[in-house]
Amino acid sequence: MSGFSAEWLRLREPADAAARNPALTTRLIAWRRRHDALSVLDLGSGTGSNFRFLARVLGGRQHWRLLDHDPALLAQAHEDLGRWAIKRGMKASDEGETLVLKDNTNHCRLERCWLDLSEDWAWLTVVPNPRLVTASALIDLVSADWLARLARRCRQWRAVLLIVLSYDGSIAWEPAMEDDERVREWINRHQCTDKGFGPALGPDAAPTLAGLLERLGYRVGLRPSPWMLAAQDAALQTALLDGWTEAVRQIAPGPDAWLDDWSRHRRDLIERGHSRLSVGHWDLFASLE
Ligand SMILES: C[S@@+](CC[C@H](N)C(=O)[O-])C[C@H]1O[C@@H](n2cnc3c(N)ncnc32)[C@H](O)[C@@H]1O
Structure with a gap:
């Protein structure tokens, strides 16, 4: 799970699609029925997973960036x-x-825009008024200031927001092991380190955005969208285990023999088909209507 490789995004895509909160997808569909041609901004789009989920949900004429x-x-x-x-x-x-x-x-135009969202706020002025601003698995990387700026700009555009799969800080393994909680606490600290946007909000990102938008007059739905990974999701469980072990190693003070033991036992359970894992996320839908 190092960086955001295409392989990692491909691996998580089915779990993301299954986890999305259906009530918020329904609200999006109801909103879409009242609007014709649609312009969409997909922030941190990766290889297009968000489009692949939403294109059929939205239907009709769509212009994505x-x-x-x-x-x-x-x-x-x-x-x-x-x-x-x-x-x-x-x-x-x-x-x-x-x-x-x-x-x-359906008629979908997709434009690729190569730019750094953390540095260059010019993108907010070059993109013509989007109707829908969306992001999948992005906002836990950003700072409070960045989110506040995004919220204000969306309000100026009067855009609807669908921000999905933001990590909420909860991880539960089955069967449980003694150091699970210790690892989870270190992961959540790592979540809040700078990912290029200033100190990251990590698990607080989605509730923070919800509060910002409500203060700007938005009607906000914030709902859970957990990954519920079963024994057959061994590849995704293993990738998470590797990524988390590496993240904890980077910031926890040594010696880390306890971490090696924990990681080895977890891997063994996954390989023997005895491991289940849930990882909490938030989905958020916000509109001014
Ligand atoms: C966890 S991935 C999610 C990708 C995609 N939305 C999905 O759900 O598969 C986070 C994405 O944000 C992008 N990203 C991270 N920092 C960025 C930045 N400063 N500017 C633009 N994109 C960034 C990464 O390249 C990556 O594609």
Whole structure:
């Protein structure tokens, strides 16, 4: 789980899709029925997982801008989305930085935008008024100041927000082991280290954004969207175990023999098909209507 490789994003995508809060997806669909052509900003889009989930949910005419600072992920998104559309009987045409996917009922334009969201707030002025601002698995990386700025700009645009799969700080393994809680506390401290946006909010990000938006007059829904990983999700459990062990090693004071023991036992349980894991997230939907 080091960085955000395309492999890691591919591995988590089915778990993300299964975890999304259905009540908030329903609210999004109800909102969409009242709006025609749709412009969407996807912040930290990675390889396009958020689009793949939402394109059919939203339906009709959509203009997406996929924003990310990683050019390799954006290139992968372009490739993956073309293949994804063709598999679903859609036509895909490539117009340089823009991909057009269409069938009888849907027409999606996807523009790739390579930029660093942490540095250059110019993106907020170059992107024409989006109707929907969305992000998946992003805002736990950002600072309170960054979120406040985003919230104010969304209010100026009068945009709806769908911000999903923000880590909420809870991790529960089954069977439980003695050091689970110790590891979870270190992971949550690591969550709050700087990820390029200033001190990260980690588990507090989604409730913080909810409060900011409410103060700006938004009606906000904040609902759980946990990963519930079973024995057959061994690859994702193992990737999480590796990423968390590495994160704890980076910041916990040594010696870390306890961590090696914990990690070894956890891996053994996963490999023997005896491990279940839940990881808490928040989904947020906010609109002014
Ligand atoms: C956990 S991944 C989620 C990707 C995608 N939304 C998904 O759900 O699969 C976080 C994404 O944020 C992007 N990201 C992180 N920091 C960024 C920054 N400063 N500017 C733009 N994108 C950034 C990463 O490149 C990565 O694609």
